[in-house]
Amino acid sequence: MDGVHDMGGMDGFGKVEVEKNEPVFHASWEGRVLAMQRAMAYARAWKIDHSRFAQEQLPPITYLSASYYQRWVLGMEKNIIERGFASAEELKAGHATTPGKMLRRKLTVSVLQDALTRPSYFRQQQAPALFKPGDRVRTRNIHPKTHTRLPRYARGKLGVVEQCQGCHMYPDSVAVDQGDNPQWLYTVVFTANELWGPDADLTVRVSIEAFEPYLELASR
C-alpha cells in the first residue's frame, strides 16, 4: 500500500536529530513489547511482514506521531485481535477470559539461544533466477493495496542488477496469508539521476533489495 510509511524521498521531516548517550530502551515497556514480539514470532503466531503490514495500516497521523515502539504495540494488538489470539475486550480489560489457541511452540528460557538467532528467510526456489548481475532492469509500476516492499520512489525506474541474494519468502504474499511463495531477491542499483531527476547528486547511487516480481528486463 502507498502509505505514509513509504517515506523514502519525502521532504519536510527536518534534520536528523541524534540523542547523546541514548539508552537501549527509553522506558521499561519498550523492552517488554520487543520481547513479546520476539516470543510471538517464535511461536509462529504471525510473521515479520504481518507486523509490518499491521503498522502500515495505522492512520497516517498515528503512524507519524507514534514512537517506534508505540507503533509496535498498535501493530501487535491488531494482529492479536485479527488472528484470534485474544479479543479486543480481553486486551482492554487486561485479562484473558477464554483459553489460548494452541501454538506450535513457545519461547521459554531453555530455548532462548536458538530463539535469539535470526531465522533464515531463504526458501526453496520454484524456478531458475530470471536475472543475473549486470542485467539492466526496470522496476514495475505496481500499487498494490496490500503490503509490498517495493518503495514508491523506486517504481518504474531503470536499474542494474548487482547481485542475487538468493531465493526468499515473498513479503507481498506472506502479509496477505498466501504462503511463502518463494522469489529470487536481487540487489538493484539506481543512479540518483534516475530516481530524483536531472538535479540529483551525480556521485550518489541507491540500491534496493528487489524481489523478482518487482522487475522486468529493460528494453534498452
Place this chain on the structure above:
Amino acid sequence: MDGVHDMGGMDGFGKVEVEKNEPVFHASWEGRVLAMQRAMAYARAWKIDHSRFAQEQLPPITYLSASYYQRWVLGMEKNIIERGFASAEELKAGHATTPGKMLRRKLTVSVLQDALTRPSYFRQQQAPALFKPGDRVRTRNIHPKTHTRLPRYARGKLGVVEQCQGCHMYPDSVAVDQGDNPQWLYTVVFTANELWGPDADLTVRVSIEAFEPYLELASR
C-alpha cells in the same frame, strides 16, 4: 517539494466523510482568515503560490492534523513574518509596534466588487507553445526542493496533450520570488494503467494541468 501535501494516490486516509448541512464556516475566525487572505492578496503582499508553498512547508504532522483554515493561519503567519509585514513578536503580542510597509493598494469596501472577481493568471507568452493537442508527452521526473505543481504520482508518466489552456504565470518561479516566468499550460491526460499499473481500473483516465517545463515530447 515532495511533501505530505502531495497526497494524490496515497492510501490509508480512509473513507470520504460528508458533513450533512455543512455551514460555510464552522467558526467565525475561519471567515476572518479567509477575508484577510483575500485582502492581503489584493494588496499584492504575496501571491497564491506563496500561500501554497508556506503551507507545504508545515511539518507533516501539522499539515495532516490541522484543519484547512488552521493551515491558512499558519501559512499566513509565515508569509507575514518572512516578508517583513509584521514581526513574530507583534503577532504574538497581538499589537503592532512599528508602522506598516507601504502596499500598492488596499482592499476597502469601495473596491470590493473588483476585488472579489478572481484575477487572471494569463501572462504574455515568451515563446510559441511547444506542444499541441494530440501530442504524446512524458512528464519529467523532477523533484525540486521548492514549490511545484507537478504531483509525484504523475512524474515520469506518458500522457496525451488534450488542450492548451493558454500561457500562465509559472508557480515554480513565483513561489521562490523569481517572477512570473510565463509558461504554456496544458491539460494532459493519462490512463489509470499508466499511473497506477496493470491492476488499475481500465475505465479511468486522469488529467493534470501541466506547465510546459514539466513536459517533454515522448519518444514513442
Place this chain on the structure above:
Amino acid sequence: MAAHDHGDEPHQHGSELSETQLRVRALETVLSEKGYIDPAALDVIVDYYETKVGPRNGAKVVAKAWRDPAFKEALLADATKAVGTLGHVSRVGDHLVAVENTPKRHNMVVCTLCSCYPWEILGLPPTWYKSAPYRSRAVKDPRGVLADFGVTLPMDTEIRVWDSTAETRFLVLPMRSAGTDGWSEEKLAELVTRDSMIGTGLPKNPSEIR
C-alpha cells in the same frame, strides 16, 4: 473539521480552537494597525461568501445550459465568457472550464495538491473536498470515492478525473435529469446539487424535490 476526524489523535477541540481564535484575532489586530487591511471590508467579504455566492450560482448556469443549446455550446467552448453573459450570476475570472457528463463519460474534479475549487461559481468548498481522503483517493480510486457518496455508475462508463493542479477551475455539467421536459430554468436549477457539479453526485430526480 475533517482533518481532525481521523480519530487517532487526542485532539482537544476546545482549547485548540480557542488558541486559533486568539491567533486570528492577533493577526487581524496587527494587520489593521499596520494599515494593511480594513476590518469593514473583511465583514463584507465574509458576508459575501456566507450569503452571496454558493452552489446556486452554478446551478443557474447548469439549468440554463440544459435548456439552451446555444448557451451550452458557448459554455463548453469558453465557460468564463459564457457565464459572463449572465448578469444575474457573479462575474467570474478567467480560466473557468466546463466539462460535460454524457452517458459514456462521467467527470470528477479534485485538487490533490491543495484544495483548488471554482469558488466564484460554487462558493467555498465543503470540508470533504479539502480532506485527505478525497484528495488522496479521487485520482486513484474514483469509483471507490463515488461509492462513499452512494453513487454507482455503470462499469463501462469512462470516469475522467480532473486534478486542478493549476489555475484552471472546473465545473461539471451533469446530465439533465429525466422527466423534466418543459421545466423552467428556476425549477431545473433546484435539481442541480453542488456535488453534481463537482462530479461526486448526480442531479436530483424530479421526485426528490416534490
Place this chain on the structure above:
Amino acid sequence: MAAHDHGDEPHQHGSELSETQLRVRALETVLSEKGYIDPAALDVIVDYYETKVGPRNGAKVVAKAWRDPAFKEALLADATKAVGTLGHVSRVGDHLVAVENTPKRHNMVVCTLCSCYPWEILGLPPTWYKSAPYRSRAVKDPRGVLADFGVTLPMDTEIRVWDSTAETRFLVLPMRSAGTDGWSEEKLAELVTRDSMIGTGLPKNPSEIR
C-alpha cells in the same frame, strides 16, 4: 522519542506514556494468561538486548577484518558465515552482508519502509535511525544527512545508499583509521563506532580515544 520531536503537536508525554504502559501491561497479562508467552523468557530477552548485544559485537568483526586480510575477504564474500567463525561474537542468522568503504566509495544503510537494522551484530537501532528524517532523506540527500552528523566527504567520493527493503542486513566495513599500525584487535575495536558501521559516521582517530 524522535517521532515526537517535531514539536508541532501538543503531545502530552506523561499521559500518553502511561496509557501505553497500561496497554503493554494488559498485553503481557493477556498473552501470559493465554499461555503464549513466558514472562521469565521476556526478562532474559530484555536483558540480552540491554547488555549482551550491541555495537561492540560489530566492532570486533570490523577490527578483525582490519587486521586479518583472509577474514576480511571471507567477510565480504559471506558475512554470515565469516561472523559465524568467531565464537566470541554472537551467532548471526542468514543474510548478513558486509559492504566495504574505500577512498572511492562510502556506504550508508537505511530502511525507508520500516527500520530494518542488523540487530544481531549492532544491537537495537538508535532512535534517529528509525526516525522520519533519516528514513526519508537518506536515499535522496545522503550528503545532507552526513552533514547532520558532522561528516563531510570529498565531493568526488561515490556514496552508495543501501535501502534494506528485504531481509538482507548490511554492515558497513569502514576504512581503518590512520596511525594504527600494529594495534591489537581489542584496541582497534575501540575506534569502531556504531555510526561508522551504519555509514553515518567514521571510525575514531587514535587521538580521540587516548
